[in-house]
Amino acid sequence: MKKIVFSVILLGCLTGQIFSDDPVNIFSYKVGKYEVHMLVENRSQSSSSLLIGADEEMLKEYVPDGTYPSEVNTFLIKTPKQTILVDTGFGTTLFDNLKILGISPDTIDTVLITHMHGDHIGGLQKDGKMNFPKAKIYVSRQEKDYWTDEKKIAALPEAQQRNFRNAQQALAPYGRKVSTFVPGELGAKIKEILPGITPIAAFGHTPGHTAFLVTSDGEQLLIWGTWSMQWLFRFRSLMYRLPTMLIRKRRRRPEKKYSHTLLSGIFRLAECTLYIRQ
Secondary structure, three states: OOEEEEEEOOOOOOOOOOOOOOOOOEEEEEEOOEEEEEEEEEEEEEEHHHEEOOOHHHHHHHOOOOEEEEEEEEEEEEOOOOEEEEOOOOOOOHHHHHHHOOOOHHHOOEEEOOOOOHHHHOOOEEOOEEOOOOOEEEEEHHHHHHHOOHHHHHOOOHHHHHHHHHHHHHHHHHHHHEEEEOOEOOOOOOOOOEOOEEEEEOOOOOOOOEEEEEEEOOEEEEEOOOOOOOHHHOOOOOEEOOOHHHHHHOOOOOOOOEOOEEEOOOOOOOOEEEEEEO
16 A cells, blocks of 8 residues: 655644634634634544544554544635635534634635535535625536536435435535636646645545645645544554545545645644555
């Protein structure tokens, strides 16, 4: 198995300094001229059965009750000219967190979607109406094509079709305001989709899963969508189980020592170097 190496830093010890004392559900940082706020949407306990590579001895030592803490987070990026939201979580506490920051949903210019699972697009619409009426929605072409492939959907059991319909309903109110892009490989020359925002291919969790690299004044921050690592396992490699189909389709990710700060869409990560098996 190949290994990828990422340097990740505990939130609160970022290259971009913390610039305010926020409520417990909001963590704020500076990346050059950009403000980045991590908004905690949900905290819960996840089952250790989701972790790959954890043997019985490790589980007994570090997660004796069979669960570990997890989070669902969204991100607000304020540039000198734009207000950008990355993912919308379940759409539960998101709007309370935005209100605390003094942000009204109708002032959001852009919503970037890492992937179209319900815990990342749940806040896009309510009762068929846009929650962000002035925003343009960006999602990778591969991701949108996957969730809107009617032939593929028709061949699935009804229970599995529900997730696809939910994904389609999330985008439907935005119509032509939904724009697609093709993310690039890390390290390659990639066109920005917005000033200082570069889409990075992170396929595997879903066929079009995308990370977003934020760059301003020489500082960089990588915002990942769904990525799982339990820091208590020190430097062990643990990931979510993926459906066989997605494993077959998973593209080779770049093997590179990555020195950017990384924020997970699920966890605040400990400072360490991760070796992720794929």
